[in-house]
Amino acid sequence: MGIKSLLASLLLISATYAQLSGRVGPTTPLSSKQSTICNVLDYGGSIGSADIGPAISSAFTNCVLKHSGSTLYVPAGNYNMQTWVTLNGGSKWAFRLDGLITRAAPTGGNMIAVQNANDFEFYSANSAGGIQGLGPRLIRIVTSNNWSIHDLILVDSPEFHLVIQQGSNGEVYNMAIRGANLGGSDGVDVWGSNYWIHDVEVTNRDECVTVKSPANNILIERIWCNQSGGSAIGSLSDGTAIQDIVYRNVYTNGGNQAFMIKSNLGSGYVRNVLFQNFISRGTAYGLDINQYWSSQSPGSGAGVQLSNITFQNWDGNVVDGVQRPPVQLICADGAPCFDITLNNVNMWSQTDKAVVKCESAYGTGLSCLKSGSSHTSYAIVTQSATKPAGYTTPTTMSGDLASGFATNAAIPTPTIPTSFFPGLPQISPLAKNL
Missing domain, CATH: 2.60.120 (Jelly Rolls)
Structure with missing residues (x-):
């Protein structure tokens, strides 16, 4: 291995393990x-x-x-x-x-x-x-x-493809998951400690790669949600405990959302989370925090506390940005979000018209976010949005599907791709190529 390749490998390993609490995968x-x-x-x-x-x-x-x-x-x-x-x-x-x-x-x-x-x-x-x-x-x-x-x-x-329940130090990679256009067909659901999930393609109409509670030190990257419900954290309710999570290099083609944090009242916390390098195209919702998610029964608490959440380098569009905003941050009145940061987030609408929405949310980088340290609740604010100066039409991938798979026909067995995010190769080669 040449010195440049060695340095590149060391940098990749360093960047990866900085998000985890230790090594992952088998010990032998x-x-x-x-x-x-x-x-x-x-x-x-x-x-x-x-x-x-x-x-x-x-x-x-x-x-x-x-x-x-x-x-x-x-x-x-x-x-x-x-x-x-x-x-x-x-x-x-x-x-x-x-x-x-x-x-x-x-x-x-x-x-x-x-x-x-x-x-x-x-x-x-x-x-x-x-x-x-x-x-x-x-x-x-x-x-x-x-x-x-x-x-x-x-x-x-239609009742979950891969579920990772508790445990620790696991790695998931080089996976192709195909479900029907049906709710409940989750791709990967994970909760536990110190997990690395990368190079995964999901087609379905529910969760793509989603973190549940309790969870800590999870790195999720190079994910291709290809006509999927989209990735998420949640749904969250009472006693939520999630921290130190990184999603990066996530590509979403169609489906429900680019990303969603979802709850309905409840208690506990989600903190120290980074969402970096997201590309999405033709989703219903874009960047979506909804702590009054009506598809979930209300928890007994005043709300799950969200804090120190950063969204960095996002490019994407939604189908109709007035009907469903490209960015909405709807936080619990009983537990307002704070330290929410949007940095270089360029989300727009295919109709060329959009609004943004905030409720009980504090931070920087979006016009409807409030500043200050009091973190008192406030009613929903809806503002007209203008096209971000940095917005460009999202890139595509050659294997993008035009639609999901019907529930009344056989789903073809796919092959595992060798790239899961535009311009990036998979991190580990396919086993058949070793």
Whole structure:
């Protein structure tokens, strides 16, 4: 490696880890998890199987748990699955999914749940393995530490594609997620500590990559919300505890919003958050804080306190900036937002007319924001907006979809792209290219 490449790599690592509280991912290399290969074909499974679930469960129980440093392996091919599996425990192991698993039962719940794992890697070596859900939740990783999931394709779950529930030190990357044009089809939902999520494409009509509570030290970057509901923090209610979050290099093509912080009353806090380098085009909403979000039942508190929130380097447009503002900051009257900063935010409307809205919000960079330290509540202020001097028509990506996928037709299985933000390559190469 040349000195320039080395310096560039060190700068990237430094910039990444500055947002995290420590290292992420497995603590041992993938090569150390290949001493025993637990092939599902040796545990009752077969290519073309009507139900690969029992073979996955058997390979895990009778092989992975008995051999540290092992890999549970589903070879390339097509498999149906009727029995959902929960893989509980295990340390220093991997799940290699090179085949395509298709749901073949009406059962709800999680098709594959991984619980209490440590030093764990879930991946596809050919960057083509995945799950065709046709209905239920696909993958849930629960209270696990020091892990990664990458190079997988998740298709058609109207009840969450990937859920990361608590735990710590995880990395998610090189993922393609495709759901229907349907609410509840979340792409990635994450809560926990010290997570790095990058190079992910999501198509659906709900959450793209969204942080839930409680959460701290999470870095999310190079995200492509391609006809998606858009990324968010929330929805938030009582006892919210979210801090030290960074979203950067997020590209949104169509859908609900460029980004939203959403709650309805409640209590707790969201603080120390940076939203940097956002590009969006043709979304319904743009930069949207809504602490009276009507789709959520009200919490019992006066409001979630938002503070030290920065939006930097935004370029984008909404469909109709009068009907739905390109920027609105609607904060809770019982817990006004403060230290809200907009820096080089150039959001506009495809109709060439727009308004901006603020309520109980304090900070700089938007005309309707109030200044001062009293932070008392104030009624909603709606102001006519002019096109920002720095606004330019948002760039596009070659794989941009013109619309989402209908609920009454099969969703095609995509390939994993090699770029997730205009002009930037993926951070880690696809596994098939290693």
